[in-house]
Amino acid sequence: MDSTITTGAEEENVWGGGNRPLGASYGKLMMWFFIVSDALTFSGFLASYGFSRFKFIETWPIADQVFTHVPFIHGNFPMYYVAFMTFVLIMSSVTMVLAVDAGHKMMKNKAILYMFLTIIGGAIFVGSQAWEWATFIKGDYGALETKGGRILQFVKADTGERAALADFAKVIPGDRSVHDYNDGVWFYGEGSLPSYTVNEVTEGFLADPNILIRTETITEEGEKTLLTREESLTKIKDAQLVVEGANLIRNEYGSRLFADFFFFITGFHGFHVFSGVVINVIIFFNIILGTYERRGHYEMVEKVGLYWHFVDLVWVFVFTFFYLV
Amino acid sequence: MSHEHKLAIFRGTVKFKSNTQKIWGVLIFLTIVTTIEVALGITKPHILVANTFIGMKILNWVFIILTLVKAYYIAWDFMHLRDEKSSLRRAIVWTPIFLVSYLIFILLFEADYIYNVFKDGFIEWNF
Numbered sequence: 001m002d003s004t005i006t007t008g009a010e011e012e013n014v015w016g017g018g019n020r021p022l023g024a025s026y027g028k029l030m031m032w033f034f035i036v037s038d039a040l041t042f043s044g045f046l047a048s049y050g051f052s053r054f055k056f057i058e059t060w061p062i063a064d065q066v067f068t069h070v071p072f073i074h075g076n077f078p079m080y081y082v083a084f085m086t087f088v089l090i091m092s093s094v095t096m097v098l099a100v101d102a103g104h105k106m107m108k109n110k111a112i113l114y115m116f117l118t119i120i121g122g123a124i125f126v127g128s129q130a131w132e133w134a135t136f137i138k139g140d141y142g143a144l145e146t147k148g149g150r151i152l153q154f155v156k157a158d159t160g161e162r163a164a165l166a167d168f169a170k171v172i173p174g175d176r177s178v179h180d181y182n183d184g185v186w187f188y189g190e191g192s193l194p195s196y197t198v199n200e201v202t203e204g205f206l207a208d209p210n211i212l213i214r215t216e217t218i219t220e221e222g223e224k225t226l227l228t229r230e231e232s233l234t235k236i237k238d239a240q241l242v243v244e245g246a247n248l249i250r251n252e253y254g255s256r257l258f259a260d261f262f263f264f265i266t267g268f269h270g271f272h273v274f275s276g277v278v279i280n281v282i283i284f285f286n287i288i289l290g291t292y293e294r295r296g297h298y299e300m301v302e303k304v305g306l307y308w309h310f311v312d313l314v315w316v317f318v319f320t321f322f323y324l325v
Numbered sequence: 326m327s328h329e330h331k332l333a334i335f336r337g338t339v340k341f342k343s344n345t346q347k348i349w350g351v352l353i354f355l356t357i358v359t360t361i362e363v364a365l366g367i368t369k370p371h372i373l374v375a376n377t378f379i380g381m382k383i384l385n386w387v388f389i390i391l392t393l394v395k396a397y398y399i400a401w402d403f404m405h406l407r408d409e410k411s412s413l414r415r416a417i418v419w420t421p422i423f424l425v426s427y428l429i430f431i432l433l434f435e436a437d438y439i440y441n442v443f444k445d446g447f448i449e450w451n452f
Contacts, residue, residue, distance in 0.1 A: 054436035
């Protein structure tokens with residue numbers, strides 16, 4: 001191997017190992033390689049989100065009308081909670097840098113403290129995301145789906161606020177019950193039935209002149225189209241299904257792909273945060289046990305730190321493309 | 326592992342005394358940028374929404390640029406790319422930038438084409 005080197009100097013062994021042309025250790029380089037490839041995976045997700053969104057640019061759900069909740073408080077607070085989550089993650093990134101910095105200076109106790117704070121930040125974030133998912137899946141107003149798979153939402157004409165199905169739907173006694181799998185010829189059950197049938201919602205709608213339909217189409221002003229009462233009366237005839245909350249097949253917020261991308265992108269990111277927390281916990285205990293003290297350097301903290309910052313970096317993009325744009 | 330830290334940000338306009346101080350400085354900057362983003366997202370100023378640039382609202386361009394600014398400071402200061410050799414930095418940064426720009430260009434162009442087919446191509450889907 002060495003015979004191919006033409007630079008002359010015998011002590012400079014280019015391919016024999018031992019030198020670091022990029023000034024970084026093997027482990028750190030490999031972490032960077034992983035981060036670059038993972039960044040490409042996330043970019044693939046976000047770019048395909050962009051694809052679907054540009055394809056349905058006139059009917060895509062508006063994020064501030066979907067994510068309006070803050071835990072323990074009722075009311076309409078678009079974005080505030082996601083902004084808080086972003087801040088928590090950036091903050092835990094900061095404590096991670098401080099842990100790396102303390103590691104460089106071989107200050108064991110400081111590194112322990114900062115690692116602990118980082119783990120807490122990560123746990124708060126994952127918990128918030130779980131809550132966000134639960135709220136999203138549960139839904140709040142309910143909607144109808146038309147034959148073409150489009151979503152019809154309801155708005156109160158006098159206040160302009162959203163109307164929940166429970167606000168106006170009539171309860172009609174009927175014998176439609178959940179089809180359990182031991183009742184049928186086919187061994188299929190079904191998921192839970194929506195709270196109301198299409199018929200109940202339609203009857204309630206016809207009886208209450210204060211309810212208008214809002215369609216998916218976005219107007220020039222960037223708002224969803226609100227139909228007049230006459231248009232609404234025609235539109236409701238297209239209704240086929242009652243949709244409450246969200247799943248991978250349909251959701252009450254609008255385009256079906258919206259919920260799919262929400263679950264995939266924030267889920268993939270949340271899984272990264274979760275793995276990050278697990279890895280941080282391992283490193284945390286290693287520091288306590290003095291593994292790095294004996295090894296003579298805290299490079300492991302730095303490598304894990306790189307991953308943790310990367311998770312934060314991805315969230316910055318998810319936040320922009322999912323919640324802001 | 327005794328890296329030299331470069332302690333100036335904003336092209337040398339702001340200098341810090343220690344690495345710890347720089348991190349807090351960057352945190353304050355990132356928080357300000359996030360606050361601006363959220364404020365714009367909630368108020369949606371009319372001038373930024375009404376006008377478009379290359380088919381996208383100015384407001385969305387503002388969001389994307391602010392995001393890239395945030396990404397820069399996270400990568401440069403938190404992931405301390407600022408302190409790495411320029412060859413490593415370039416290998417890490419330009420590879421994704423090249424590939425992702427290409428992917429975004431292809432996908433968004435194609436999406437816009439499909440949008441037009443759905444709109445003008447005798448296909449009824451919004452019913």
